[in-house]
Amino acid sequence: MRLSIMRKGRSPYGMDRRAFNGRALVAAAALLLGVGVVTSPAPAFAAPASAAPPVKLLAFGDSLTAGYGLPEAQGFTSQLQRALTAKGYAVTVINAGVSGDTTAGGLARLDWALADQPNAALVGLGGNDMLRGLDPGAAKTNLDAILTRLGERKIPVLLLGMLASPSLGRTYTEPFNALYPDLAARHNLPLYPFFLDGVATDRALIQADGLHPNAQGVAVIVERMLPAVTNLLDSLPKAGG
Incomplete structure (x- = not known):
């Protein structure tokens, strides 16, 4: 049985199913052709400075x-x-x-x-x-x-x-x-x-x-x-x- 969210044309990640399938095909083709998929780097977060000792x-x-x-x-x-x-x-x-x-x-x-x-x-x-x-x-x-x-x-x-x-x-x-x-x-x-x-x-x-x-x-x-x-x-x- 399909999830109800899929019946409404949505992927499990909240995007339109057609868009989701399209992106999946692009990623698969890139793997077959040996082309790297460029993704945005994860944002860098500075480590919080340690508090000075009392x-x-x-x-x-x-x-x-x-x-x-x-x-x-x-x-x-x-x-x-x-x-x-x-x-x-x-x-x-x-x-x-x-x-x-x-x-x-x-x-x-x-x-x-x-x-x-x-x-x-x-x-x-x-x-x-x-x-x-x-x-x-x-x-x-x-x-x-x-x-x-x-x-x-x-x-x-x-x-x-x-x-x-x-x-x-x-x-x-x-x-x-x-x-x-x-x-x-x-x-x-x-x-x-x-x-x-x-x-x-x-x-x-x-x-x-x-x-x-x-x-x-x-x-x-x-x-x-x-x-x-x-x-x-x-x-x-x-x-x-």
Whole structure:
């Protein structure tokens, strides 16, 4: 039984049967006579360019970076990741925060953190030095060594500053508070002056321990810090540039 489409005078390919038969005869004759049939070449399509890999942003710090006391999705690096993605940045934020870490501890583990081969870094250490009353001069020396090593590897840095508690007195707070602007100037780095800006004095944004931001506090930190982070990312060399 013939297909209904053939009964209507159409070939299986949608053309008129007489035209279809005519072309078939031409092709057959060409084969018998050894004549090549010229056909149009298949259109060439350029292979899609592979997307550039995401920028790796190292968040190198202490409990504030690590997201102490919070579910992972509510911590600093996770909220920063979402905020950058929403802004259209292809970035992977690497959580290299260790709760309780000092500047000395950060310096000791820096090479381990750099094994991820980041393209840029946020450096936020010193808060635990201050809480323990450690020498601001030693903290400055440690941070200086961290920033020097990052500079040697040509990793752009945003330095995240900390402010000392006024209860420690001027003899401590003045040299401690000055170390971040001094280091930023020495290494020619952008400085975000105070990690806890807008949060430190608002009890509604702090966990019960009185020290660490809650999820809402982290959201405030990320919102305020985001322009400085995007400026850092925008300063990176573009792929192929």
